[in-house]
Amino acid sequence: MTTTSPAPGTATPARPFDAVLCDLDNVIRFYDSSRLTELERAAGLPEGTTASVAFHPQQGGPLVLGQITKDQWVEQVADRLGGLDGGVRVPAQRARELAGALARSPFRADGAVVSALRGARTAGLSVVLVTNAALDLEEDLAAMGLTDLADHVVNSALEGVAKPDPEIYAIAVGRAGAAPERCLFVDDRRENVEAAVALGMTGVHFRGPEDLRGALAFLDR
Structure with a gap:
C-alpha cells in the first residue's frame, strides 16, 4: 500500500x-478477460492488444466522457482493429469478435473491498x-448488487469530465459534503491518486483489499 497525505491540517487522530x-x-x-485472451x-x-486499442484516448476518451454509447465504442474499436485509420489489421469479423x-467480459465485485466500504458507511463516513x-x-x-454501496456515484460519462481532471474531484468532494483534507481517496492508478493529494486529500494507491482495510483501520479502534 502507498498512502500519501497532504501537509498536516485539521484531521484528528x-x-x-x-x-x-x-x-x-x-x-x-474486476473483469474476467480469459475469453478475450x-x-x-x-x-x-x-x-x-484489444484493450490497448480500446482504451487509447482516441477511443476510450469519448466513452468515459459520455460522448458515445458502449455500442458505438465497440464499433469504433472493431474498425480500429480492422485496420481503419492505420490501426491493427485483423479480419473484420475477428475484429468485431474481439x-x-x-x-x-464478465465482471465481479471484490467482497473484501465491498465489505470495507459498507463498514465505513455504517460507521458514518460518506462513501x-x-x-x-x-x-x-x-x-x-x-x-x-451494489446500487446501495455508496451515498453518491460520480460517473465521468454523466459529468462530462474524467480523472485526473481536478473538476471531477471537486464534484466528488462536494457530493461527499466534506472538506478535501477530510477525504480518503482510493484508486489503482497513481496519477489519479497524485491528483487527489494535490487537492488536499489523503491518497491510497490501491493494490489489494488490505490497502483499503489498512487506511480504515481507525474504525476498529
Whole structure:
C-alpha cells in the first residue's frame, strides 16, 4: 500500500476522515478477460492488444466522457482493429469478435473491498464512487448488487469530465459534503491518486483489499 497525505491540517487522530472517495474498476470491480485472451491468441495478437486499442484516448476518451454509447465504442474499436485509420489489421469479423468480447467480459465485485466500504458507511463516513465509466454504469452496479454501496456515484460519462481532471474531484468532494483534507481517496492508478493529494486529500494507491482495510483501520479502534 502507498498512502500519501497532504501537509498536516485539521484531521484528528481518532477519526482522520469523514468521507471515502473510491474508484470502481480494479478496486471494486474486476473483469474476467480469459475469453478475450483466447480470441487474441487465435488471431495471433499479443495479449492485451484489444484493450490497448480500446482504451487509447482516441477511443476510450469519448466513452468515459459520455460522448458515445458502449455500442458505438465497440464499433469504433472493431474498425480500429480492422485496420481503419492505420490501426491493427485483423479480419473484420475477428475484429468485431474481439471488440465484443472486451465489452462483454464478465465482471465481479471484490467482497473484501465491498465489505470495507459498507463498514465505513455504517460507521458514518460518506462513501462516494468516483469512476471513469460509461453511460450504462448504473446497470453494471445493479448486476453486482451494489446500487446501495455508496451515498453518491460520480460517473465521468454523466459529468462530462474524467480523472485526473481536478473538476471531477471537486464534484466528488462536494457530493461527499466534506472538506478535501477530510477525504480518503482510493484508486489503482497513481496519477489519479497524485491528483487527489494535490487537492488536499489523503491518497491510497490501491493494490489489494488490505490497502483499503489498512487506511480504515481507525474504525476498529
